[in-house]
Amino acid sequence: MHTFNTSPLHFLKPLSVAISGLFFISANALAQMPNTKKDLNISAKDKQIVIQELQQSMSKKYVFPEVADKVNVMLNQRQKNGEYDQITSAREFAKTLTEHLQLQTKDKHLNIHVELNEIPVGNANGEPSPEEKIRLDAEERQFMQAVNYGVEKIERLGGNVGYFELRGFGTTEIVGHAISAAMTLLHASDALIIDLRKNGGGSPQTVALIASYFTDPEVHLNDIYNRAENKTTQIWSTPYTAGPRYDKHKQVYILTSQRTFSAAEDLTYTLQSLKRSITVGEVTGGGAHPVDGQRLHPHFMASIPFGRSINPITKTNWEGTGVKPDILTNANDALGIAHRKALENLLTKEKHPGKKADIQRSLDKLMNEKSASVK
Known part of the structure; x- marks a missing residue:
């Protein structure tokens, strides 16, 4: 396991x-x-x-x-x-x-x-x-129950933009139901922001589970090469998801910081490589090596990176370099920028007068709040 x-x-x-x-x-x-x-x-x-x-x-x-x-x-x-x-x-x-x-x-x-x-x-x-x-x-x-399975916050922002803050990627068998519940609640949003600014990593299988909500079934997401076994394991999106997949025409933003690390970088890098998301924030921590726990002594344990991730599109990974955002900004400003970008995009596409007016009000409010904070 x-x-x-x-x-x-x-x-x-x-x-x-x-x-x-x-x-x-x-x-x-x-x-x-x-x-x-x-x-x-x-x-x-x-x-x-x-x-x-x-x-x-x-x-x-x-x-x-x-x-x-x-x-x-x-x-x-x-x-x-x-x-x-x-x-x-x-x-x-x-x-x-x-x-x-x-x-x-x-x-x-x-x-x-x-x-x-x-x-x-x-x-x-x-x-x-x-x-x-x-x-x-x-x-x-x-x-995992004590930390709500890593799901820190789910919110509906102005203009019907979904917000999902995830603090970690727990073992799929344990957290899968919480991820599915969150994605079901967020399905009706017109754009989505996934906040990984305080996410230090976790299970690659849970990364694949989440990525599956934003891709077609059985899309090649990543490879992990194991040096000791000289074997490469392929990771694919799941054939089905417990809830509906997120509409591929809706924009997805991922927020990052320097603290975004490992499996959190995996999700960011994977969806960015597939051109399925827009990354906003800081360059991430730069850890792409899966790790094995090795007992050295009755009271000492080592985490030994035993392999490397190989993205099927870029043929490389984010080790040592981090994931570079599409929109580079201070992590504290990332949410406001992503929300504004999402609203501006929705405004150009929305045809319904009522919804268009609601998006405009949300955008105006966001810009006024930004102006007030600058003064």
Whole structure:
């Protein structure tokens, strides 16, 4: 089962929830996690174990083997220089390793995490026991319910423009019903704004589910190449959706910020490549590598990028560069700009006098509010 760990800034939960499969995580968001006094002491022996396991995992799994080799040389050199000798805090050690890894690779998905509770040992494939899977699934379901399955807000803006703020892409089996309910409510809107400015990522299958509402059935959306298995998995839009697909003639806007990351970038990049959406906001975080959770030690876990996304249209992805908006603007201004653009477009197409007048009133109100805020 594919699980995820979205940006901890919004979806805080124990790391153990993520160890059963794939997950996406933002290092920038990790840096913004609330401070905690709880920590563990780490011995020189344990530090050596963590580094050795990390090096083996990098050699075996990391998406670019030549980069993994350079990382391992770097870690050996830093050890030789004694750079980790004085560290006794587990959290400080994990933070330092993460900084060194990302400095070498520029890969924001490559992280080391500390878990205060002991991380269970998986089977030969690194997967949890059946009992542990049941516990993790229950924990994730409880967590996702607490955050309304990632659906932060659904609203009807002036001029019948729909607004959908999504904070994360949970496991499809858990959040699918909430996504379908949201899309059913938004179906009658004449244009739609999807707000991903505070979305740190999640499940690629849920990305495909949402993208399916804006594409025809069985459209090739993405490929994910797995380096260890030397296998490419294709991701397609679903043959059917639980609710009606969104009218392909209606405009869709996606709002982004520098905090938009991973699976949130996937949806943005995919719909932009298909020319199905207009992106408004800031260049996104730049994380396109799917990640596998790897146990290094009873209290240390690594997120190791094991593959890369390959868009079937561009033949590349957004790793390191981010998704570049069609309309580049400050994230705080993105909603107002997208709403205005949507209203202006609707105004040129609407024939019904009553609806046209309503759109014009909404546009006038929006422009007056903007003028008032400038003064």
